[in-house]
Amino acid sequence: MKYVKDSEWLLNHLNDRNVRIVDCRFSLADSQMGNINYLESHLPGAVYFDLEKDLSGTVVDHGGRHPLPDVDVLVSKLEKAGISQEMTVIAYDNGEGAFAARFWWMLQYLGHDNVYVLDGGFKNWLDEDFPVTADIPTFKREDFRVGLRSELLATYEEVKDTVAKQNKVLIDSREAKRYLGLEEPIDKKAGHIPSALNKPWMEGLSGGCYLPASKQLQRFSDLDSNQPIIVYCGSGVTAVPNFLALKEAGFEKVKLYIGSFSDWISYEENKIESSS
Template structure:
């Protein structure tokens, strides 16, 4: 499958009434930066979706640092942006891939079949001297019909079975950088290490200079995995695991789930073990 599109395609299609563009730029250490960048300039026709205000719900005891938002509220925001299940959706960030991939996963989870991530993001768009604007376009309200794909989401109970060896046909992938996986350092969460049994596939290895690597290279990244196995990916809070989910699908893996609560949810349960 092809879930990543190039800037040349979007340049040609951006005025198409059936295309909606979503700006997902965000900075984890500076949560207002993405909105500011959008206001300073964005791809014409793009609407802004904020990781923490729109793509995440309120942080609670469990669920992780970026839990799912109330889906009815989220769908209402999609509809205000003129998005329905028939529109072609293109999401972009600054080229990190993680924030646009989070939006892509959420739309895919809702059953949308025509959602893509812009390769190279806004940085590559700017470098090509493609048009930008500060105008915020208003669209006629859409009517989004959800079709939840529950098989794309793993919860903590399922991950417990994997970690305890009770689900030997499933591979658990930790998408964080190696130092966090090994527990050498942990800059964000209160505990260090990884979920027992997880293998490390760093999400940033799927990109090079702000671009997703081609499908053949993604297949090579995951060549040690059995395509018949179920795969569950996680990270710290369900954001940087999304590019791994996306690239696994690009590489032709069919049975992939996201543990959206990820490590920050796992450690919220005192009885969960850590390696």
């Protein structure tokens, strides 16, 4: 696959100076758990990036629960971790896929090409009995040159225009019961953005591993690959596996609405559709 590497590949590149490994483990139920797990045990040479402290900005009235971080701040953290444009970067989480994919998308957005997600994540790595360590690595500071790809990001204004004109495909990546408004454990309102289709993100993975491109194409067989697509979820995290899967399936005109449903409902005037 184009954006996913398996454990065997990474095992063979553990000592490659031009490969940087990023641990993105995180728990939405306990925001400290990812860093605790990292300090206990991680892949050799891995640095840690936290979903909320590193890969998200400050939560305000609008922008969603995990808004974009300040680009300059994120770039400084990447440079401190020894990540430059010349590095091959591979991110992993515990096997959920979404947290590593968020990092993958962020680097794509910053203009970095050689970034990948580790298939199966940390869980699969342990299952393979591959090496782990508690040693915290340090690297020489590198220079990261930013080349923002605005074409990967859907703004709130673009989503609002899409709802009005229905000139793009909106994909809600959450599980069906949240899309339908039958259950909403996180956000203040239930339902989905008007006209959105439901393509649950977890259906693109099996056992923590991404389905092959041919299977992803089957998932999206009802979509026109020439039509622009905007993916969203609750807060711009679990939508990214769908973004990645669409790219693997050959869809080029794909954007992420990073504020997602939590941003959409922050505007009282916005309509919501549900089955209730």
